[in-house]
Amino acid sequence: MTPCFSGGSLKVKIHISNLSEGVHQYDFHEEPSELGLDERFGRQVVVKAELEKRRNQFFLRVKLETVGRFICDRCADEFDMSLNNEYRMAYVFSRKDAEGYDEDEITLIKENTSLIDISDDVRQFVILSVPLKLLCKEECAGLCSTCGANLNYEECKCHKEALDPRWEKLKNMVNNN
Numbered sequence: 394m395t396p397c398f399s400g401g402s403l404k405v406k407i408h409i410s411n412l413s414e415g416v417h418q419y420d421f422h423e424e425p426s427e428l429g430l431d432e433r434f435g436r437q438v439v440v441k442a443e444l445e446k447r448r449n450q451f452f453l454r455v456k457l458e459t460v461g462r463f464i465c466d467r468c469a470d471e472f473d474m475s476l477n478n479e480y481r482m483a484y485v486f487s488r489k490d491a492e493g494y495d496e497d498e499i500t501l502i503k504e505n506t507s508l509i510d511i512s513d514d515v516r517q518f519v520i521l522s523v524p525l526k527l528l529c530k531e532e533c534a535g536l537c538s539t540c541g542a543n544l545n546y547e548e549c550k551c552h553k554e555a556l557d558p559r560w561e562k563l564k565n566m567v568n569n570n
Contacts, residue, residue, distance in 0.1 A: 404428065404512035407444060409451060409484075417444045421515075425459070428516040436460045440515055450491070451484040451502075451509060457518055463527045467535035468543050476522040484509050 405421050405428070419442040425434035439458040444451055457478045464471055483491035483499050491499045502509065534544035542549035 404510065405440060405515050406508045406510045406512070407442070408507065409444075409446070409509055410507035412444075412446050414446050414448070417446070418442070419444065423512075423515070425519075428512055428519070430516060430519060433461045433463060434459055434519065435462060438515065438519060440511075442511070444509075449486045449504070453482045453484065453509075453511065455480050455482070455511070455515070455518070457515060457522065459519060459522075461523060463523075465529040465533060466527050467533045468529060468545055469536065470529050470543070470545070472529040474523075474527070476519065478518050478522040480514070480518050482511070482514060 405423060407419060419440075421438075421440040421442070423438045423440065425431075425436070425438055428438060430438070436459055441456045443454045445453075457476070457480075459476050460473050461476055462471060462473055481494070481498060483494045484502050485491045485499065486502060486504050488499060488501065529545075536543055537549035537551060540549045540551040542551075
């Protein structure tokens, strides 16, 4: 394992100035607050990084793991969700050195760069790991729109046939066909 810097003001940085060519492994365990993540992320962010140095090119593969505490979009219960993500980045002196990488996967660095700070990339990819629709479980039944009962735990006792009078004519048309 190649020495790395983690925690405190250094955050997630990798020394590259005297790095030999080849593949180097790094493990980081960061507090979410050190990465600028909000209180939803209460557990450490585990970062497993593999940096491959080829001449003036640094190709990074990262696996992230953490747990976030969220509110379900259907039933409003709080729940913990494991977040896992993998991404890759190319740190290069010139764009032509990063063939095969998308534009958003390339970071240009100066030739005298001694450290690569991946803290911001890690923070962004943790945030991108959060799904748009947050569900406590895939089969979450949600809340009754009339009485607000959590249908995961109880049956609602409201009258199901209560219909907005504006829809009565449409209901009659459907029932008559």
